[in-house]
Amino acid sequence: MSNHSIQKAQSHGLLHDAHKRRILGDVFAHLFLAVMAIIWIIPVVWVFAESFNKNTAPSQSTFFPKEYTLNNYIQLLTDRTVMNFPRMYMNTLVVACFVCVISMFFVLSVAYCMSRLRFRTRKTFMNVVLILGMFPGIMAVTAIYFILKAMGLTEGNTSIIALILVYSAGSGAGFYVMKGFMDTIPTSLDEAAMLDGCTRFQVFYKIIIPICKPMIVYQAIIGFLTPWLDFVMAKVICRTQTNYTVSLGLWLMLQKEYINNWFAKFAAGAVLVSIPIAILFIVMQRFYQESMAGSVKG
The missing domain is CATH 1.20.5 (Single alpha-helices involved in coiled-coils or other helix-helix interfaces)
Known part of the structure; x- marks a missing residue:
């Protein structure tokens, strides 16, 4: 061979x-x-199955329930003698929707200024925000509570306004991801538009925002999920059940005086809490795919 x-x-x-x-x-x-x-x-799957469990106690002999019923969902949404879960659900939905819109406006505005404008304290501001972002927000909980208390926003229905203010106020500091995306957009587009007579706001509204749709979708999801899933800040600010959010309602169901009768309802509440999140991801994914397809075509 x-x-x-x-x-x-x-x-x-x-x-x-x-x-x-x-x-x-x-x-x-x-x-x-x-x-x-x-x-x-x-x-x-276990949480979903447990939400239909006829046995409301947390302990049972089998992994999955033996008997199933819809009473957990029915009682959770109709029985308001112990806790008003629908009220908590609406409180959270209102706060999440407002925070989603406000935080999106703040992040877009700050990111545009940091990406497109040049001024003396620009780098200093970005460095300060970067350093502050290294510290967890929970360190400021006590100070935030006393500030809100001094403003009279911790009593009654004003606690809902307080939650919206707290979640929205610091959202502008999360501009780095949006700024990084805006930096990839050629400045020649801005210059050409301004030569045609566009103002800074028109450039921002008619050029930057349409191109930034994928990041707007990302910011909308983050802005909605932060208040929807938060527990610590809501626990500090909300003092009565009428102002509780869903996270506080679920926490209350696991307390020793309620857990034997509310554990299956806790699972039902967890399923209900996940529904808006699933809907948001499904809807936003469609917009994200359309915006990405449009950018590729462009």
Whole structure:
């Protein structure tokens, strides 16, 4: 056998071995991902099944319920003698919607100024915000509470306004991701528009915002989820059940005086809390895909 034939056979064998290793690697990767998906989805399925459990106590002999009923959802939405969950749900929805809109406006405005405008304290401001962002927000909880108390925003229905102010006030500091996206937009677009007679605001409204749709979708999701899932700030500000958010309502259901009768309702409440989040992701994903398709075409 010639040297050329030997080399050809060896290269064929190496390619065959590489193909086998690639297939084996793909098999192990898919098995690993399948196992991780099962581990991730089991708690979700369990909570959903537990929300229909006829046994309201937290302890039971089987992993999944033996008997199922709709009474947990019915009582959670209609029985208001112990706690008014629909009121808590609406409180949270109002706060989340307002914060989503306000935070989006703040982030877009600050990001545009940092990306497009040049002024003396620009870098200093960005460095200060970056340093402050390294400290967790929970460090300021006590100070925020006493400031709100001095303003009379911790009593009665004003606590809802206080939550909106607290969640919205610092949202402008999260401009770095939006600014990074705006930095990728050529400044020649701004210059061409201004030569055509556009003002700074028209450039921002008619050019920057349409191009930034993917990041606007991201910011809308973040702005909605922050107040919707927060517990610490709501626990500090809201002092009565009439002003509780859903996170406080779910926490209350797990207290020792309620847990035996409210554990299954807690699971039902967790399912109801996840519905707006799922709807938001589904709706926003469609807008995100459309905006990305439009940017690619452009």
